[in-house]
Amino acid sequence: MSARTAQEAESGAEDGRAGSGGEDGRAEASARAARKREQRGWYFYDFACSVYSTSVLTVFLGPYLTSVAKAAADAEGYVHPLGIPVRAGSYFAYTVSASVIAAVLIMPLAGAVADRTGRKKPLLAAAAYTGAAATAGMFFLGGERYLLGGLLLIVANAALAVSMVLYNAFLPQIATPDERDTVSSRGWAFGYTSGAFVLVLNLVLFQGHDSFGLSEGEAVRICLASAGLWWGAFAVIPLRRLRDRAVVREAGAGAGPAVSGWRQLLATLRDMRRYPLTLSFLLAYLIYNDGVQTVISQASIYGSEELELEQSTLIVAVLLVQILAVAGALGMGRLAAVYGAKRTILGSLAAWGLTLAAGYFLPARTPVWFFALASMIGLVLGGSQALSRSLFSHLVPAGKEAEYFSAYEMSDRGLSWVGPLVFGLTYQVTGSYRDAIISLVAFFALGFVLLARVPVRRAVQAAGNPVPERI
Template sequence: MDSTDTAGDRAAGSATTPAERRREQRGWYVYDWAVSVYSTSVVTVFLGPYLTAVARAAADADGYVHPLGVPVRAGSYFAYAVSASILLAVLVMPLAGAVADRTGRKKPILAVAAYLGAAATTGMFFLDGERYLLGGALLIVANASLSVSMVVYNAFLPQIAGPDERDAVSSRGWALGYAAGALVLVANLVLYSGHDGFGVSEGTAVRISLATAGLWWGAFALIPLRRLRDRRLPGRTPAERASLGQGLRQLVATLRDMRRYPLTLMFLLAYLVYNDGVQTVISQASVYGSEELGLDQTTLILAILLVQVLAVAGALGMGRLARRYGAKRTILGALAAWTVTIGAGCFLPAGEPGWFFVLAAAIGMVLGGSQALSRSLFSHLVPRGKEAEYFSAYELSDRGTSWLGPLLFGLTYQLTGNYRTAIISLVVFFALGFVLLARVPVRRAVAAAGNPVPARI
């Protein structure tokens, strides 16, 4: 074993050999492969337009549904359901992160969250007729479960990868996830486009696609659960392991602890802002395409498939740029591109899919890389032994569970009845995120967290 590998092992908090660490990394990649199909097929493509149609079928003469007696415009229901999922996640994620850090047992939490989310997603097969309440409930459970699983999954990154390899490891995970999303979308497209030939209705084809994402998630989650190792940290007393608090109280405690690392908190604030915009675009793009631009489902699937394919290349390409220019500069370049792209998206002409494909291509080139590099950059800013707790705060704005962006999107549409106004409101997230990130001195932040500073960051 050479000195570089030894240093990487120490930084990763493990005593494994390089071969064992690479085996864990390969297993870790597969969870992105497993879960990204949910993010793509369910959140980004099918569930938004389908749940909106189900809500419209259940709506009154004025176009409103009444969950829990609250009047909600049917076109805003999906956005509100995405926002509601974060309320549950806020309570559960910090508790899960605290349990993972204080007991060292991340795998059982990952398993419970993964299979609860997979079961809820598979249950979407039964979403038909006017069952909009069932659809909203399953979305909330699946999204919250995804959030918890990603807290634990991301917390493995500093344990299985040394400081100088995290950008590459994180980018490979995202790239593999987008490859899986593209592969399953091709199958979805074949089923949806040829549903008559398969002897099923259009709605049934959508429900099969939703359920397939859940089955895929559950099946491939077995591989990381077999390969990843739990690590018990020394110095934890039984009383400390048992003192877990409640979800909201633990979140407050984690944020209070972050005050000891103000530069880490600065990055997290920037990330929460710009990634809220990213996640809202992911979850609402298909609704915008179908409701405002009048595009059919086949066009939307092809556009998202284009995003998936280009996101693989974008994640790997931006990973290489980060090795040359540093992760922070690369992310800033991506945020500038996001701002221009979403601003232009507001002016797309209706009924012309060609321009929607151009927008999809631009998004694909920056989507995977901005997410992958943000994850790896944050991993450098987390004090050792607090990975899961800190990633629980990080995860509040990740993987389609952002609340402020969808809430703003839904409110804007509810008040104006115009999706173009709703989409332009998202530009502020990228512009403000750029300004906040530019002010973070990342090298000082890494050193302040007590971690080794990579050659380029």
């Protein structure tokens, strides 16, 4: 019997002991109140960690770590981590790649251990505070400490990825099938809200660093460290409110989780072949999410190099995306309640394609049109990600949430390299960032076709889960 099945059986037994009539109603109301409390706590992990993605990765760390690497470079512009010659301007990109590799190695193991032990919360705490501590430690990235910066980035990125596996795995346990679209969308909205709020505070500090008696580098390091402090402080809320569920092991379960984690990973990969419709969704998600992640990472390059926009314009555009993503996530969550998650995601993919097509024709040196493009991205960004997560939660077999969400998170973070490669190769061949940005339409078109072919109701049934009224 799975963890979720055991939980439902226990809940049913409690209802039976409660009697009938008013007592049943009170028991049901009490269970609903407990579930809502967990959901509100769950939202706050997005609120805690999204600041890292926004302020650290998107805005401040790349340029600052590159400047630190350049300060440590030799006369030819190279640094030598582990004795390997690396051009200083490429150090940040290579470090991000190394963090992805580390995350890919750790995520499935963490998921397998979490499902076998049922102890998701302690593992979430360990990952969250490892990442928060590494981020806070970025305050010390002065002078030529590029190696320290690379190490902290690898640790923080990998810890974030592991924590998201565990965080996402709580969703099927804290929300009924009909609640998941709304709960997932609210989680994304909480994350974008905190990202926008802290980014505003950081920009005030950065722009006015002289009036605060700080150098520009000191202001950046405070902004980086503040993201870690924020992450650690607000992670307390979900860790207090979420609860682990007891695991009922299947007959024949053998070695302990620490010994058999990798063996369990291989078993999970084999097990996923029993659910080909779940795999079909993952393939579609891998492709269109690759396009989403590439747009996020390359939009600033398109804006600065092709549209010749200033850094301040790009930062305001990032802030605009964060703000509108809140409305987009909540709005698309409501659309999903009416039309179903699959149809709403398909609509968002069509909107992504139209947005990129519009971006191709944007005139240079016109910030207002770039802000319009950022607005379009913001409105579809949060919703497409939130609904993809909630839809996948219906396709996960009971008791295997963390293992399957580790595969989902690998699709989200570990395999999003094809899009940047296509973007880079297109620019290399054509010399045009406009051609590079329009090439990404293929990811949304192919993802649309593959997702449209997935019979999600049959996929939910095949995974052994109840089918929501709208999906």
